[in-house]
Amino acid sequence: MEKLTLAATARTPEIIFDPAAGKLLLDGESYPEDVSRFYQPVMEAVNAYLTEAGATLTVEIKLIYFNSSSARALTELCDLFDARAADGANIQIIWFCDDDDDITREFAEDLDIDLEHVQITIAKLSEHG
Amino acid sequence: MADSLNPHFPYNFDDILAGSSDPATLRDAYQHLLKQHKRQTRQLNRLVKMADANAAKLATSNAALEQLCDNLSRFVPQPVYHRLLEGRAQNLQAAKRAKLTLFFSDIVEFTALTEQLEPEQLASLMNAYFTEMTKICHRWGGTLDQFIGDALVIFFGDPDSKGSTEDACAATLMGLEMQQRLTALRTEWAASGIRMPMHVRIGISTGFCTVGNIGSQNRLHYTALGNVVNEAARIQALCPPDGVLLSEDTYQLICQRISCQPYIATTLQGRQRKVQLYHPHDNADTTQTSDLIVGNENGFKLYLDATNVTDRDRITRLLTSALDAIQITDHTQTKAPDG
Numbered sequence: 001m002e003k004l005t006l007a008a009t010a011r012t013p014e015i016i017f018d019p020a021a022g023k024l025l026l027d028g029e030s031y032p033e034d035v036s037r038f039y040q041p042v043m044e045a046v047n048a049y050l051t052e053a054g055a056t057l058t059v060e061i062k063l064i065y066f067n068s069s070s071a072r073a074l075t076e077l078c079d080l081f082d083a084r085a086a087d088g089a090n091i092q093i094i095w096f097c098d099d100d101d102d103i104t105r106e107f108a109e110d111l112d113i114d115l116e117h118v119q120i121t122i123a124k125l126s127e128h129g
Numbered sequence: 130m131a132d133s134l135n136p137h138f139p140y141n142f143d144d145i146l147a148g149s150s151d152p153a154t155l156r157d158a159y160q161h162l163l164k165q166h167k168r169q170t171r172q173l174n175r176l177v178k179m180a181d182a183n184a185a186k187l188a189t190s191n192a193a194l195e196q197l198c199d200n201l202s203r204f205v206p207q208p209v210y211h212r213l214l215e216g217r218a219q220n221l222q223a224a225k226r227a228k229l230t231l232f233f234s235d236i237v238e239f240t241a242l243t244e245q246l247e248p249e250q251l252a253s254l255m256n257a258y259f260t261e262m263t264k265i266c267h268r269w270g271g272t273l274d275q276f277i278g279d280a281l282v283i284f285f286g287d288p289d290s291k292g293s294t295e296d297a298c299a300a301t302l303m304g305l306e307m308q309q310r311l312t313a314l315r316t317e318w319a320a321s322g323i324r325m326p327m328h329v330r331i332g333i334s335t336g337f338c339t340v341g342n343i344g345s346q347n348r349l350h351y352t353a354l355g356n357v358v359n360e361a362a363r364i365q366a367l368c369p370p371d372g373v374l375l376s377e378d379t380y381q382l383i384c385q386r387i388s389c390q391p392y393i394a395t396t397l398q399g400r401q402r403k404v405q406l407y408h409p410h411d412n413a414d415t416t417q418t419s420d421l422i423v424g425n426e427n428g429f430k431l432y433l434d435a436t437n438v439t440d441r442d443r444i445t446r447l448l449t450s451a452l453d454a455i456q457i458t459d460h461t462q463t464k465a466p467d468g
Contacts, residue, residue, distance in 0.1 A: 068179050075172055103183070114168050
C-alpha cells in the first residue's frame with residue numbers, strides 16, 4: 001500500500017499516512033473549502049489499510065484550528081476507526097492540544113465518549129511539537 | 130440483511146415497517162436506533178458547541194482586527210488606508226508622476242507659542258488643532274501626507290483624483306474652511322484661558338510631483354516629492370496670517386469656480402519669471418464641486434455633501450426653514466419703511 005502525503009496549505013493540514021510504519025498524522029489548521037473532497041481520499045486509504053488482517057495504526061492529530069465541517073469529518077474518521085477496531089484492528093489515537101485550547105480538548109474528550117472500541121488519548125501539543 | 134442505505138443500521142427497514150420482524154429483532158433494532166439517536170444528539174451538540182466556540186473566537190479576532198485597523202488609520206493617510214483595507218495596495222507600490230495640488234500650512238510664531246504655554250497645555254492645543262484640521266482634510270478627500278512639527282502637508286490628486294480642477298478646488302476650499310474653523314477655535318481657546326491665539330498661514334501650489342511609497346523595504350511612507358512641495362511651503366511663508374495663498378497654477382485651475390484677488394508677484398525658486406500669487410475670497414461664491422455645495426457669506430455658512438447625507442428629511446426641513454427665514458427677513462426689511 002502506498003504512502004499518502006498531502007502538504008499543508010493555508011486552509012488544510014499536512015496529512016501523512018504511512019501504512020508501512022502504521023502511522024497517520026494530521027497537523028495544522030483545517031477549514032477546507034470542500035471538506036468531503038479533502039478528507040475522502042484519506043478515509044478511503046485508511047479504511048483500505050485497516051481492513052487488512054492484523055492492521056495496526058497510531059493516529060496523531062495536531063490540529064490547532066478546525067472548523068465545524070472539519071469537526072464533522074473528524075467525527076466520521078473516528079467512527080471509521082471505531083468500526084475497524086471493532087473488527088479487530090489495533091488503533092491508538094493521540095489528540096494533541098495546547099493547554100489553553102479548551103475547544104479542541106473538550107471536542108476530543110466528548111468524541112472519546114462515543115467511541116466503544118478505540119480510545120482517544122489527550123496529549124499536550126507544546127511538549128510534542 | 131442490513132439496510133443498504135444505512136450501513137450503520139444492521140436491520141432491514143422494510144421488514145420492520147411491514148411488521149414482519151420478530152419481537153426480539155424489533156427490540157434489538159429499537160435499542161440500536163435509540164443508541165444511534167443518542168450518539169447523533171451528542172454529535173450535534175458537539176458540533177453546535179464547536180460552531181459557537183469558533184464564532185466566539187472569530188468575534189475576538191475581528192475585534193482585534195478592528196482595533197488594528199483603527200490604529201492603522203491614525204498612522205496612514207485615509208485614502209491609502211482605504212486602499213489597504215480594500216486589498217488594492219498593489220496600486221500604491223510604485224512611485225509615479227502625477228499632477229497634485231499641495232497644501233502646506235504653518236502656525237505663525239509657533240516658537241513663541243511653545244514658550245508661553247505649559248507642555249500639557251501645548252500638547253492639548255496642538256492635538257485639538259491637528260484633530261480639527263485632519264477632520265476637515267478627510268471631509269475634502271485630501272491625502273494627509275505628514276505633520277512636520279507644527280506644519281501640515283496635504284495633497285490632492287493621489288491615490289484618488291477627481292481631476293486637476295476638482296482637486297485644486299477641494300484644496301482651496303479646504304484651506305478656507307480650516308481658516309474659518311480656526312476663527313471659531315480661537316474664541317473657544319480664549320474662553321478656556323489660552324491667551325496667545327493661534328494664527329496659521331496656508332500655501333497651495335499645483336504641479337507634477339513624484340508620488341507613491343517612498344522609503345526602505347521595511348518602512349514606507351506614502352508621500353509626494355518635487356518642487357511643487359517646496360513651492361507650497363514657500364508660498365505659505367509669503368501668506369499673511371489667517372490667509373490662504375495660491376500659486377498661479379492653482380489659480381488657473383480654480384479661477385472659474387472660486388473668486389480670487391491678486392496678492393503679490395514674486396520670484397519663486399525654480400521659476401524663470403515672477404509668478405503672481407492669489408488670495409481666494411473667504412466669502413467665495415457658493416461653489417459646487419461634484420456633490421459638494423459650499424457657501425460662506427455674512428450670516429450664512431453652508432457645507433452640503435449630498436452623497437453623505439443620511440437623514441434627508443431632516444436636511445430638507447432645515448433648508449426649508451432656512452429659506453422661510455430668509456423670505457421672512459426679506460419681507461420684514463421690505464415692509465420696514467412703511468412701519
